[in-house]
Amino acid sequence: MFVITCPYCGERDLSEFAYGGEAHIARPEWREDMSDAEWAEFLFMRTNPKGILAERWMHAAGCRRFFNMLRNTATDDILAVYRIGETPPKVEARLPATPSGEAPIGSGNDAVKIIQPGEGA
Amino acid sequence: MGKQPYRAPKGGLVQRNRVIRFTFDGRSYPGHPGDTLASALLAHGHHMVARSFKYHRPRGILAAGSEDPAGLVTIGADAKRRDPNTRVAEQELYDGLVASSQNCWPSLLTDFGAINDAFARFMPAGFYYKTFKGPPGTWTGLFEPIIRAAAGMGRAPEPGDPDRYEAINRHCDVLVVGGGPAGLMAALAAGRSGARVILVEETARLGGSALARDPDRLAFDGTQPAQWVADIEKELATMPEVTVLPRTCAFGYYANNFVGLWEKVSDHLPEDKRLGHLPRQRLWRVRAREVVLATGALERPLVFHENDRPGVMLAGAVRTFLHRYGVMAGRRPAIFTNNDSGWVAAFDLARAGAEIAAIIDVRREMSPQHLAEAARLGIPIHASSTVVATAGYRRIRQVEVRPLHEDGTVGQGGSKIACDVLAVSGGWAPNVALFSQSRGKLAWDGELAAFRPGLSWQRERSAGAANGTFALADALAEGARAGVEAAAAAGFASGDVTVPEVEGAEPGQGRIKVMAELPSHLPAHRRRAWIDLQDDVTAKDLRLAVQEGYSAVEHAKRYTTTGMGTDQGKVVNLNAFAFLAAERGEDPVKVGTTTFRQPYKPVTFAALAGQHMGPHFLPRRTTPMHAWHRRHGAVFEPVGEWLRPRAYPREEEDFFAAVQREARTARSACGVLDASTLGKIDVKGPNAREFLNRVYTNAWMKLAPGMCRYGLMLGEDGMVMDDGVTACLADDHFHMTTTTGGAARVLAKLEDYLQTEWPELKVYLTSVTEQWAVASICGPKSPELVGEILDDFDPDPEKFPFMAWREATMAGIPVRVFRISFTGETSYEINIPATYGRWMWRTILEKGQKHGIAPYGTEAMHLLRAEKGFIIVGQDTDGTVTPHDLRMSWIVKKSGDFIGKRSLFRSDTARTDRRQLVGILTEDPELVLEEGSHIVARRNEPAPPVPMLGHVTSSYYSPNVGRSIALALVESGGTRIGDRLFATRGGLPTVPVRVTETDFLSLKENRQLPQAPREALNG
């Protein structure tokens, strides 16, 4: 159960919010000659990174407004929230060294639950 | 049994002047308030309380708290209230408590399951996995039935728990977990700063390790421990922002300092003394700004041959039983230790009057101070020695001790020593479970030979023994500091706390000598050195796991089940990890730990469910007319979140007959449906019309005020998502309706597009579902009735045409009347402000009586619309159906964009051989197909897989068509009208069917219903 800071209402419990999928995927203007591939890119393709993801949330049991969030999917760390139409802010996060790796701390994965020799304490 | 032979002559925090009685396995015993079941049993010299899981070996009480692995019993005589797998060390004693042993038959002392023990060598580590992988049938045919019958610990309570449970949400600034010395200082420091503090203590009393010390030899600023604790408790009680929760376990540490607490509010009271206004247990969902973990340390046992007998106890537990509960675990105890803490236990017991049989220490060098004290007390010392065997069944009675050489081998000779309890100490390990749950990283501490908190991930800090700080004075200081810092981090100026001066501090465990398995003269295959007492995992099992390649800690756990079960290996895990490290010849850091998962200890389902029971499990929405429906015998069905009348069976009428009658009445006279549950969205704004144009597949630019239109809404994938009628109230104002179950989804989706895709559109959406109560009146008599109930209203269908709506009044109350129909009959849908709903409904039924009106439920509604071939989204569609698949291409506009439009041109959605909605009529008109039946091309299909053409989505017996009807999605259905296909019927032979158009009423009217061929009628 995360705490999410709604940009309109402030800190609220996760249970008040609804997830809205990846952000910044604009719906293409209708064109007669739009290819299946082009449409599929909008309809089906998502980045699904292990790392920083811009995603949409709606404060469903609150102001009912959509907003964007930068979340580190490797740790569930919420790095920023910002309004629809705004550009994502620059953030820093502790990210996995490789796409399949684990963040150095904060991962729910077993791989990082103990400080290894040489690792700063 | 009036005496308590093992009750110490003095001491303990029990009320000795009061005697209460409890029963264990039907036998009555006395005890005192303040006892736990464990201390009360031990006071009678009763050590054996349970049987182990796998081999049914006798099990005693190892520890004095929730970490005890195997001392499990069932509490309660009432089958609906009983609590299985309760730790005797945790259960507080009350007058009339009933406890019984479990996992044994016919009795604890004579248990036939113990035969498993004799066959232990046939059930090696990985036994289950090996049988899974064995010859086919060995698992399901041979082992599974036996194991299922034998497995399981206690018996679950029977349904119908009469007790109440509740959940509570709470925010706080500082949550302190653990009411021992460090936790008390932290709570005091944070409390004095004015912060909102919650202090949780798992046991009945604050004090923790301070209560496990000889009160005559420990003082805080000159005060005895219990008094010192009481003083702090008193001060905390004066602080309005501080909540102290005894008998409460912080069982789960989740994201963003969300911590689950489980408070046992009434479990310590006799059932007749439990207060009616209090729940039995309470779940606290706490969100803390800062958390202080003062969860203490857990003592490890030692791993040696036959270390599982009742009477083998942790040295620290022996001290707790002595000082906190006034019970001598034994009169002639032997001590077996690898560190200094075993020694102080021996000294305490000796001073309390026990005759110490021996101190056996695996170390060569020991504290001179302790050696001197032992000599003074006349305690025999076996330095550099180990226990190689034990004897005793219900209780240990002898240990065999042999010298331990420097090279790790065991010497000859040695001695057999009689004893009545063996206090063991393998050193202390910080209790890092919650810290690890918080995703903090553990650090290996070579000196402690244990993990302690390393890097924090959340806003939390550990203090005292939980942080590896064992010396009492240091733990107090660390607790105070943690409290001050936590309060400061939560925004509170520090309170001032002076750390008390400790007299009688103990040096701690000193140097510890860890040996994963103590050496023995016995060959490895004859040694049975228990690592996990609950799950019966021995060192041999773990060694086998490593040999067979399951050497990773998580693999070894699953292969051997070590650290599983209700205790999750609280005291045994470190020994298991150390053993794996030794077997693998690797550093413990490399071996690591298994994952510390929530919950820390088993939490009852009842506490987690709280008030969400029965009607509160999933609260249903009901319409303003609900009370009427109930009074008139309605049968209800859940639709989305709503409860709707499904039918109104009359006396001596079954459900089917009721539906048939309701459907007949609706077409022959007059029917009325409670349609209040339909989703209603008020759409308003200068761009409302354009908005509708984009969200529905059809055009909305020309819909005039006063008129309505049916619309289909698609997902962006082109699939039908919802449908409904929208009325134009004014040029910039519309009343949209959705399906009952789809209302919330539709509103969220529309908001999504308005806010994120088309912010330039000026439109407001407001849910008005609950503002209106709706009665849908249909049938040939409906115009007459509507004319009677509305004021000065002309219902003439010629002047008030289909798909129009009007404002009107009913006894002066403003209403909206819509000429829309889901049945194909002449219909009027009256919307009235919800508070008048019941009155309107009653009025309609009263005035409709002379017209032969009948209320009809959702089942008749489904049937009536199917007669007309109208779809139900979610029944005739399933998220893979486009408007073209429904053969509703007429509703898809050619020009302009709408949600889902581009998807209708994808290569897959544009296929002509997609499944399309058609009517299906069985050749036998009395046969009603099962919904979901497959449609196939031939009567006798070849062997599976049978090519399936489609499936039946709706199927009824229609009283108005006079035969069975069905709708189906069939491959290229639109081109198959008139074809003869076959429908499956479970295991029965297929039946022939005709493909038809979907409007069965028109087919009947136009005499186009197919005639049944002779063979069907005869067959």
Ligand SMILES: [Zn+2]
């Ligand atoms: Zn909000």
